[in-house]
Amino acid sequence: MIIISTQTKRENIFLFRITNFTGAYVEISNYGASIVSVVVPDQHNKLENIVLRYNNLEDYLSDPYYMGATIGRVANRISNAQFTLNRQTFQLDKNVGNNSNHGGYNGFHQKIFDYTISGEELTLYTISKDKEGGFPGEVNFSVTYSFSDCNELCITYRAESNQPTPINFTNHAYFNLGGSNKSILEDLLWVNTKQYLETNAEFLPTGKTCSTVGTAFDFGSYKKIKSMMPLKQDNLQGYNAYFMKDKDYKEDLPLASIRNEQSGRIIDLYTTIPGVLVYTGDFLSDPFIPFGGICLEAQFPPDGVNQSSFMSNILHPGKIKTDTIKYRFRCRKEAPFDHRPKD
Template identity: 55%
Template structure:
C-alpha cells in the first residue's frame, strides 16, 4: 500500500513550494519537491534492513532555489551539452542560451530545474507539470511536460516523462540525482559499477561528443562486469579524474546498468526506455558536498544529437504526446 503525504510547504514569490513523501508498505520512502520536479531523498534498506537516504540532498527546501549542481532535478528541455549553443532543424537555425562557455547545457539559464512546477497527488503517485514557452532558451514550440513519480512495494522508484509541443522540437529529459548507496558522507570511488554497453561516445575537453563511437572493451570505459570506479579511473588518459561519459545500451540487455556498495550491500539497477546512460562521478561537487560524494546515472538520449546526423535524436512532433520512463530499482545483497 502506497501512502503520499505533503510534508512541508513554503512560499517563494507567491508560489507554493512543497515537499511530498511517498511511502511503500515496507517502510521505505522517497521525498520529492516541485522545485525542478526534484528528488530530495530515497530511503531504502541495507543488507541488515536499516533504512538510509541514498541520494544527496539539501536540508532546507529553499536551498533548492539556489542550487548549482542540478541536485535531483528534472533536466531539460535538453539534457547535456549542445555544441556552440545552436542547431539546424528543417532548414532553420536555432540559437540557444550559452550557459556553459560557448555551449548550451541542460536547457540553458531557465531550464526545467529552475521552474516551480504545479502538482497533483494521484492514488499512488505524484505528478508535477509545467510549461516552457516558444523560444525559451532558444528552443522552438510551446512545450508542456508532466513528470510523475511513484515508488512501488518492491522499492522500484519510477519516473515517467510525458511531453507535448505545438511545434517540432528536440527534447531530452532526465533526472540528475547523485546516488551514494552507503547512506554516508563518503566518496563513491569504491562503488562497483556495471554498464550494459559495448560502445560509448568519445568526447573532447568540453565534454562534447566528437562524433566518434568507440568500443568499451579493454578500455577505461569497460564496465561489462562489476568494477570499482577507482580502479577503472586510473586507466583513463583524459583531463577528468572521474567520469562524464555517455554509454550506448546493448539492444539485448534489459537494464542500462547497475551499481553496488559492498559494505551496505545496497544495489541499484537502472532501467529505461531511452537509448543510453550518462555516467558522472560528481567531480565538481563542492560547498556542503565533497567531490565524488555521489554518482549520477542519467538515462537519456544522445547528447548534442541535433548536430550529429548519425546519432539517435529525440524530436517531439507537433501535438504528438511522447512518453519515456526511468526506473531506479533498489535491492540489497546479504
C-alpha cells in the same frame, strides 16, 4: 501513501513523501520536480537516505549541481549553443562556456511545477513557452513518480509540442549507497553495453562511437570505479561518459547497476531511453565533497541535435513522447532474479 508538506514559507512549493508498505520512502519537491530523498534499507534493514540533498529550500534555489532535478528541455550540452532545424538556426542560452547545458538558464530544474495525485502516483506538470532558452515551440510537459512495495522508483516523462523541437529529459540525482560524506569511488559499477561516445575536452561528442572492451570504460561486469580510473586518458579524473545501448539490448535487463559492498545496497537502472550518462561527481564541492555522489542519467546522446548519426530526439506536433526511467533499490541479501547482473 503520499503525504504533502510545505518546504518553507513559499506556499506554492511543496515536499511530497511517497511511502511503501515496508516504510521505505522517497521525497519529491515540485521545485525542479526534484528527488530530495530516497530512504531505503541496507542489508541489515537499516533505513538511510542514499541521495545527496540540501537541508533547506533556499540552497536549491541557488544550486549549481542540479541536485536531484528533472532536466529539460534538453539534457546535457548543445555545442555552440545553437542548432538548425528545418533550415532555421536557433540560438540558445550559453550557460557553460560557448555551449548550452541542461536547458539553459531557465531549464526545468528551476521551475515550480503544478501537481496532481492519483492513487499512489504523483504527477508534476508545467509549460515551457515558445523560445524559452531559445528553443522553438510551446511544450506541455509532465513527470510522474511512483514508488512500489519492491522499492522501485518509476519516473515517466510525457511531452507534446506545437512546433518541431528537440527534447531530452533525465533526472540528476546523485546516489551514494554508503551514506553521506563518503566517496563513491569504492563502489562497483556495471554497465550493460559495449559502446560509449568519444568526447572532447568540453564533454561534447566527437561523433565517434567507441568499443568499451579493454578500456577504462569497460564495465561489462561489476568493477570498482576507482580501479578503472588510472586507465583513462582524458582530462577528467573520474567519469562523465555516455554509454549507448547495444543494438541487441533487451529492455527487461538493467542498463546499469551500482553496488556498495559495505551497505550491501544495489541500484539497478532500467529505461526506455537509448543510453546513460555516468557522472562521478568530480566537480562537487562544499557542502558536498568531490566524488560524493554518482549520477546515472538515462538520456539521449549529448549534442544529438547537431549529430546526424545519433538517434533523433525531435518532438513533432501531434505526437506525444513518453519515456521511462526506473531505479530499483535492493540489497545483496535478496536472491537475484536470473535477468539481473549477478552478485
